Amino acid sequence: MSSGSYEQNPIKAFASEVWGSVFRHGLPTTDKVAARTALTNFFLHIHPVRVKKSAIRVSYTLCLGGLSFFLFIALTISGLFLMFYYIPSVGQAYQSIKDIQYVATFGLVMRNIHRWAAHAMVITVWLHMARVFYQGAYKPPRQFNWVIGTALLLITLLLSFTGYLLPWDQLAVWAITVGTNLGKYGPIVGPVSRYIMLGGRNVGQAALTRFYVLHVIALPLLGFVLMVIHFWRVRKDGFTGGL
Amino acid sequence: MAQEASSVRNARRAGMITTRGHAVRTGPELSSAPLVVRSREEEETVVTFPHLVWKEFLSGLAMMVFLLAVSVQVNAPLLQPANTAVTPNPAKAPWYFLGLQELLERFPPVMAGVIFPGMVLVGMVLVPYLDRNPSRRPEDRKLAIGLFTIYVTMAVAFVIIGTVFRGPNFSWYWGQVLGHPGLNSKV
Numbered sequence: 452m453s454s455g456s457y458e459q460n461p462i463k464a465f466a467s468e469v470w471g472s473v474f475r476h477g478l479p480t481t482d483k484v485a486a487r488t489a490l491t492n493f494f495l496h497i498h499p500v501r502v503k504k505s506a507i508r509v510s511y512t513l514c515l516g517g518l519s520f521f522l523f524i525a526l527t528i529s530g531l532f533l534m535f536y537y538i539p540s541v542g543q544a545y546q547s548i549k550d551i552q553y554v555a556t557f558g559l560v561m562r563n564i565h566r567w568a569a570h571a572m573v574i575t576v577w578l579h580m581a582r583v584f585y586q587g588a589y590k591p592p593r594q595f596n597w598v599i600g601t602a603l604l605l606i607t608l609l610l611s612f613t614g615y616l617l618p619w620d621q622l623a624v625w626a627i628t629v630g631t632n633l634g635k636y637g638p639i640v641g642p643v644s645r646y647i648m649l650g651g652r653n654v655g656q657a658a659l660t661r662f663y664v665l666h667v668i669a670l671p672l673l674g675f676v677l678m679v680i681h682f683w684r685v686r687k688d689g690f691t692g693g694l
Numbered sequence: 695m696a697q698e699a700s701s702v703r704n705a706r707r708a709g710m711i712t713t714r715g716h717a718v719r720t721g722p723e724l725s726s727a728p729l730v731v732r733s734r735e736e737e738e739t740v741v742t743f744p745h746l747v748w749k750e751f752l753s754g755l756a757m758m759v760f761l762l763a764v765s766v767q768v769n770a771p772l773l774q775p776a777n778t779a780v781t782p783n784p785a786k787a788p789w790y791f792l793g794l795q796e797l798l799e800r801f802p803p804v805m806a807g808v809i810f811p812g813m814v815l816v817g818m819v820l821v822p823y824l825d826r827n828p829s830r831r832p833e834d835r836k837l838a839i840g841l842f843t844i845y846v847t848m849a850v851a852f853v854i855i856g857t858v859f860r861g862p863n864f865s866w867y868w869g870q871v872l873g874h875p876g877l878n879s880k881v
Contacts, residue, residue, distance in 0.1 A: 509753075521758075566771075608791075619775065654778070
């Protein structure tokens with residue numbers, strides 16, 4: 452690692468320069484280096500430099516918030532691959548799912564990952580909310596972050612619900628028919644809300660188009676923005692811990 | 695000095711100051727609480743990189759292994775192509791909405807579809823503003839924890855009932871647990 456060897460080997464010196472320009476600091480061998488790395492790295496900047504030891508105990512957080520975010524990333528990536536093949540048309544959607552399962556390389560496992568991660572995310576987000584409640588972590592000054600969290604739970608449910616329709620099989624269409632029927636009892640906007648959701652009176656092409664656009668663009672984008680604010684506030688308010 | 699540190703801790707436990715030592719503005723009753731400046735050595739801290747990042751990495755890795763293992767073994771469901779002329783019986787909403795479907799089975803639509811879910815949704819959003827208790831200790835929060843536990847228990851119970859115990863016409867059904875009588879008898 453001495454600089455002398457680099458001077459003798461220009462390729463190594465160049466590689467070292469490139470590496471050093473990307474990663475400004477080495478491995479966290481001391482607290483000082485670790486702190487500088489966390490401060491200057493974009494991805495690590497999501498965290499404060501130091502945290503209370505009690506706040507990051509696995510038995511305290513159960514990793515539920517982090518796992519929810521991880522599942523969101525896993526869903527985004529697997530969903531991207533599914534989008535290469537999926538056709539949001541009443542006539543072709545079902546066949547494109549069959550193609551994903553039987554023709555596309557690793558398509559079956561990619562669809563399975565997407566499906567099971569979606570169920571898992573509903574569970575982890577919900578458990579994360581329960582964990583935060585039981586630890587009273589929503590108390591001042593974190594009240595509004597709880598509100599953002601409930602919005603994120605709602606978006607998670609809507610993401611899962613809109614994705615449910617896309618395979619256009621019997622399970623999808625009838626679950627959405629029953630699900631949107633539940634919404635029509637809502638006050639004032641109830642009967643209208645079903646019409647707006649489906650873009651008509653029945654689950655048809657208009658509903659598939661709406662659910663597809665909401666599922667792949669609108670809801671993930673809205674969810675991502677709220678997540679960024681959620682994390683930013685966690686960082687600014689400090690981690691709770693210490694119960 | 696130790697006494698001072700413990701008073702900081704007590705104030706924080708009581709929710710009167712934040713982890714950064716800012717006084718919390720929750721109302722006039724707390725405005726007389728002393729503003730306590732955080733003392734660094736009071737609670738043990740670690741650098742997030744690598745301590746927290748490492749835990750996040752391991753939990754993500756574990757989840758990825760779990761997801762892959764499940765996805766290799768169990769296929770996502772895909773039934774017959776959609777046919778609006780053939781209604782499956784029972785027709786069920788996705789599992790996380792089965793609680794709502796269960797409510798509609800038991801109560802008139804206005805209560806099940808508007809009042810109950812509305813109360814849960816609005817109540818959930820307003821939790822931090824309704825709960826004026828500054829303490830975070832479970833022994834001080836018996837009411838809040840009790841109410842939330844009732845909600846959690848009912849939500850989980852309704853989802854399990856909707857998934858397992860609701861058969862044709864969404865009526866009560868033991869078949870999934872005990873086996874369908876028609877499948878066992880030689881009729």
